Amino acid sequence: MPSPTKSAAPDKPSFLRGLFAGAIHDALLFPFPDPLERRDADEARTVRRLIASAHAMRDAGLIDSARFDAEETIPDETIRAMAEAGLLGITVPREYGGLGLSSTGYARVFGEVAAMDASLGVVIGVHAGLGCKPLVLFGTDEQKARYLPALARGETLAAYALTEPETGSDAQHIVTRAEPDGEGGWRITGRKHWIGLAHRAGVITVFAQTPTTGRDGRPAQRPTAFIVRPDMPGFRVVGTVRKLGIRGSTQAELEFDRCAVPADHVLGQVGKGFSVAVNVLNGGRLSLAAGCAQGAKAIVGEMARYAEQRIQFGAPLASFEITQRKLSTLAAETYAADAMVGHLSAALDRGDVDAALEAAAAKVFNSELIWRAADEMVQVAGGRGYVMPYPYERMLRDARINRIFEGANDVLRLFIALNGIEGPAEKLQELGAALRKPIQNFNAVAGYATDRVRTALGSPVDGVDVRLHGRLLHHKRFLEKHTAELKGAAQAAILAHRKKIIERQLVTERLANMAIELYARSATIARTQRLLEERGEGACAHELALCDLFCVESGQRFRAQRELLGGRSEAVDDARRAVAARVRAAAGYDVSDAVLDRGGAEDGTAENRTADDDGARYGRAAASTSKLGA
Structure with missing residues (x-):
């Protein structure tokens, strides 16, 4: 999966970047987005139909996670059923035979399928997300007409070949090369590995360095995206890999030996492949976060049912406080994870904000939540959690990849922190330009000006006057306090380390953890406020309890990170x-x-x-x- 990179919209506002400057952008958070039914009733009906089709497939035995895991493949009949239901055309525009779902609709469908079976989630994510999206966003009319209808119908599958043995998913530094063949076409030479669906795909987006002219007028190498078919001479599937989890999905190693690619199969512009790569990242992180949130919901339900039925020491496991702690904390964190998905998906659909940091934060938070949930499920199940045919050990194995997919969480934390502190750094005159260069080398995004924004959540900001329910005011005060503390910690780190801040990853990791907690808490408060406005306090007792618990525990985690940045941390x-x-x-x-x-x-x-x-x-x-x- 692609690694983190610079935002595609550096001139647009970002809620999370504002937090590093001590600002809470109310207008970017309130009111919490309407549910899909109110925004687009037709699309909501389509999403519900797709979800119902997936459930029907599971009831008919076409979705069988134990079988997929044991056989390490997904049968052709399951893929055909997914295609017939429309699940493979959800990101393809309607004019090319697809369903053209919004980011919200796609994320919701992906999340439901991924919660049923993680390997099927990978299939949809690779085909509909990474595979089809580059063609949708950058394909010429001829390319779209030629390939998208077949992809929408599931007659062939799409893949996305970026990752390499030498450089991983660093799009700017891939070593695969494409040279002009002298007749207008290209010859690609190199290797790709861990490419999902590549052994079954008929359309593969392949990234390779191409000779171009740099800004200084000198020869340079820049990545270009190509459309490659398996019937092109010089293309070969070397083999597939066996994995810890998501065994039903298949990842392949590819070899290109002067693979012949026609001139009309360049995707986008020559030397502009980096833009192709980065424009699928936010959507990919949203869908992964959605899958993790839906998966966490499923695990909380399974844990509750199991704990009620399992008798130990003469009482149900659910009656013990340690089990209750697990259930309550996971439920509260799932509530926050769901709120982030709701906020982020609507933001990506609007397109008027830069949500790159929010997408990274949601991906980190939700992928670590699903891992904790799966681990606690194994613990609650005891010996049954560790053995087959019980599904719990498979849940744990399947959950692990999420912290690596769509950018490893360690790297995403650096991405969040280094982008977040760029704005405050520019305001500190003694650092200024000295910090700008290293951060830009880490794919930084220009900061959004926050001069007009106040830090108080209840203040009129950008024309928005937010009045919170009384039950949320206590959480609001701590959110404001902690936002100010994040700003102070960021400034202290900048002044202490100056341009070497990029090397102080233990510091930037803590700053990122603080920011992620603040974003999760903000989204949770915003969603709870919306529910209170619509249903009233009496009908929201459970949601208020989840919000209260999450905000308190989030505050404790925030303080722990802040203390690690104190005087003794060095x-x-x-x-x-x-x-x-x-x-x-x-x-x-x-x-x-x-x-x-x-x-x-x-x-x-x-x-x-x-x-x-x-x-x-x-x-x-x-x-x-x-x-x-x-």
């Missing part, structure tokens, strides 16, 4: 770096065994240490950490 981080340096140098743990060996490691690494080496390596860290209290 000493702890120094110790981490020192220990990591020793482990790297020794290529291992490098400590004698506590039971069998008191004099040194058997491989000799421990004896080879010298006091001088250890002193040089650990001196600073030891001096710092010795001053730390409990």
